[in-house]
Amino acid sequence: MTADDRPAARAAALRVERLTVAYRGRPALSDVDLHVAAGERLALVGPNGAGKSTLLRAIVGLVEPTVGTVELAGTRIDRLDRLAIARRIAVVPQLPQLPFATTVEEVVALGRLPHEHPIRGLRPADRAAIAGAIDRVGVGHLLGRDARELSLGERQLVLLALAVAQAAPILVLDEPTVHLDLRHQVEVMELLADLNARDGTTIIAVLHDVGLAAHFFPRIVVLDHGRLIADGPPEDALGEERIREVFGVDPALVRVPLPAPA
Amino acid sequence: MTALASARAGFGGRSRLARRPIALAALGLVGLAIVVVAGVAAGSVAVPPGDTLAILAHRIFGLDLGATWTQAEETIVVDLRLPRVLTAMTVGAGLAVAGATFQGVLRNPLADPYVLGTASGAALGAAVAVIVPVRTVVLEFGLLHGLAFAGALGAVFLVYRLSRVGGHGQMTSLLLTGYAVGSLLAAGLAMAMYLSGTGLRQIFSYLLGGFEAASWIRFATALPLVLGASALILARARSLNGFLLGEEAAAHLGVDVRRERAILLGLASLATAAAVAVSGLIGFVGLVAPHVVRLAVGPNARLVLPLAALLGAILMVAADLTARLVGEIPVGVVTAVIGAPFFLALLRRTRAGYEL
Numbered sequence: 001m002t003a004d005d006r007p008a009a010r011a012a013a014l015r016v017e018r019l020t021v022a023y024r025g026r027p028a029l030s031d032v033d034l035h036v037a038a039g040e041r042l043a044l045v046g047p048n049g050a051g052k053s054t055l056l057r058a059i060v061g062l063v064e065p066t067v068g069t070v071e072l073a074g075t076r077i078d079r080l081d082r083l084a085i086a087r088r089i090a091v092v093p094q095l096p097q098l099p100f101a102t103t104v105e106e107v108v109a110l111g112r113l114p115h116e117h118p119i120r121g122l123r124p125a126d127r128a129a130i131a132g133a134i135d136r137v138g139v140g141h142l143l144g145r146d147a148r149e150l151s152l153g154e155r156q157l158v159l160l161a162l163a164v165a166q167a168a169p170i171l172v173l174d175e176p177t178v179h180l181d182l183r184h185q186v187e188v189m190e191l192l193a194d195l196n197a198r199d200g201t202t203i204i205a206v207l208h209d210v211g212l213a214a215h216f217f218p219r220i221v222v223l224d225h226g227r228l229i230a231d232g233p234p235e236d237a238l239g240e241e242r243i244r245e246v247f248g249v250d251p252a253l254v255r256v257p258l259p260a261p262a
Numbered sequence: 263m264t265a266l267a268s269a270r271a272g273f274g275g276r277s278r279l280a281r282r283p284i285a286l287a288a289l290g291l292v293g294l295a296i297v298v299v300a301g302v303a304a305g306s307v308a309v310p311p312g313d314t315l316a317i318l319a320h321r322i323f324g325l326d327l328g329a330t331w332t333q334a335e336e337t338i339v340v341d342l343r344l345p346r347v348l349t350a351m352t353v354g355a356g357l358a359v360a361g362a363t364f365q366g367v368l369r370n371p372l373a374d375p376y377v378l379g380t381a382s383g384a385a386l387g388a389a390v391a392v393i394v395p396v397r398t399v400v401l402e403f404g405l406l407h408g409l410a411f412a413g414a415l416g417a418v419f420l421v422y423r424l425s426r427v428g429g430h431g432q433m434t435s436l437l438l439t440g441y442a443v444g445s446l447l448a449a450g451l452a453m454a455m456y457l458s459g460t461g462l463r464q465i466f467s468y469l470l471g472g473f474e475a476a477s478w479i480r481f482a483t484a485l486p487l488v489l490g491a492s493a494l495i496l497a498r499a500r501s502l503n504g505f506l507l508g509e510e511a512a513a514h515l516g517v518d519v520r521r522e523r524a525i526l527l528g529l530a531s532l533a534t535a536a537a538v539a540v541s542g543l544i545g546f547v548g549l550v551a552p553h554v555v556r557l558a559v560g561p562n563a564r565l566v567l568p569l570a571a572l573l574g575a576i577l578m579v580a581a582d583l584t585a586r587l588v589g590e591i592p593v594g595v596v597t598a599v600i601g602a603p604f605f606l607a608l609l610r611r612t613r614a615g616y617e618l
Contacts, residue, residue: 086516093515099366100506106560166515
């Protein structure tokens with residue numbers, strides 16, 4: 001199902017129009033149009049340097065468009081302040097070296113920063129969201145651990161829990177499975193599908209694993225050299241010819257599970 | 263999902279979000295009351311703690327506790343020691359809040375209130391005030407206090423501006439610029455000390471810090487600056503918490519990174535400048551107090567800031583008391599003697615290293 005098949009009543013969560021971003025005159029993104037309806041789940045794929053991360057940064061207003069606009073739920077992103085953006089979009093962050101000992105629970109609690117009371121801090125609703133996110137991502141066994149001592153895979157799950165606790169209508173992920181073993185990769189994909197189905201969260205994920213993208217995402221957007229070259233269900237967007245053309249490898253190596261599973 | 267959820271079963275650690283910082287705050291207040299009374303009672307002329315309390319109760323609340331005391335004792339307590347102890351309290355609290363803020367914004371556990379040049383700026387200002395042949399006193403504030411205050415703020419402003427020229431005011435750039443500007447100002451200080459002649463002792467005593475020159479008016483001027491800056495920092499605890507995960511993540515969590523960094527650094531510098539203008543340069547309290555508090559309650563700024571202020575106040579009053587009892591040695595010496603070993607122990611605990 002493509003965006004066009006969805007009911008017209010469904011509001012646009014994100015509209016990217018004619019987006020061009022240039023760094024020192026060199027375009028990282030050229031003329032990208034992307035419309036995402038509320039409650040969609042899409043994967044962004046493409047080779048290194050295709051402009052995927054630039055597109056994500058533009059979506060959250062951290063890169064200024066050279067040309068074009070980004071709208072969140074009908075409002076131009078340059079008219080929203082950081083707090084308003086953080087309430088609309090949660091981004092799973094990278095974890096830099098933490099300066100102080102910080103428990104996993106304290107890291108997840110940071111997901112509530114956009115919602116907490118400026119003076120009183122966390123309120124019961126915030127604590128419930130934190131507990132819920134910890135439960136859903138399954139990092140309860142890590143709660144009291146110092147986040148600096150976690151493995152890369154554990155960190156990735158903890159940061160996912162942070163973004164889930166943020167409870168924004170759009171969840172953006174950049175390579176959410178890169179440090180995870182196969183079982184956890186599948187579980188994260190299932191969690192994303194569950195957030196999408198049960199909570200109506202719009203999911204936008206950058207994935208390097210084309211097979212994972214094709215298997216778990218109904219809509220695939222392919223970027224190459226800063227241009228959007230395909231947008232549709234996996235069987236259309238990730239045909240054999242395109243895999244060969246964009247990624248420069250034999251599709252048999254990628255093992256895209258087409259046609260999509262029933 | 264079941265495999266993920268079932269992994270929770272093994273959790274047995276204590277939840278730090280649920281800890282009771284109120285108990286710690288109560289403990290801190292009791293501790294502060296004890297050191298304040300001790301600080302007012304003890305000294306070259308000892309006033310018994312009972313009489314001290316009676317004098318304080320009489321003067322502050324108009325209560326009569328049935329004790330008798332001499333006029334001299336009352337003068338010592340009310341005009342000499344009380345402003346001194348209250349100034350030490352304010353300076354300790356201000357430096358601790360500023361230290362916690364610098365550490366949080368710069369994401370550097372080794373940052374202290376002087377990291378961006380406040381100390382060298384204040385020192386140079388004070389030294390210049392000593393060697394220029396101008397003596398003005400306004401409300402008990404001499405040129406030394408004024409130039410120390412201006413020097414501290416000026417140095418931070420300079421560091422902040424210079425660090426933005428190359429890139430976009432990133433933390434590493436700030437720290438390195440702070441170091442470079444600090445070295446330059448230190449050279450100026452050395453030159454000023456070389457030229458100061460008989461004023462050398464005065465400059466030196468400023469560099470070591472102390473509260474022997476405390477007065478009610480100086481206290482009344484420093485207090486609102488420290489209190490105001492600290493309250494405004496506390497009101498931005500959300501931003502300070504956001505910086506914990508780095509600037510990019512802070513932006514994703516709703517923090518306007520550039521603006522909040524500038525405001526927080528500015529407020530912390532203001533508290534520092536007010537503190538160093540009345541007390542000189544006293545090290546270690548601003549570095550150590552936030553770390554001790556973080557060990558107890560974790561890194562949440564909403565808890566760290568008030569508790570660090572309390573601990574900083576206690577440490578500074580205790581250090582000043584120790585300095586007086588040992589025989590009017592500089593407070594900076596006492597805080598260094600206590601603080602440096604602690605700092606070393608802290609470094610040994612820091613296993614994962616830190617990001618500059």
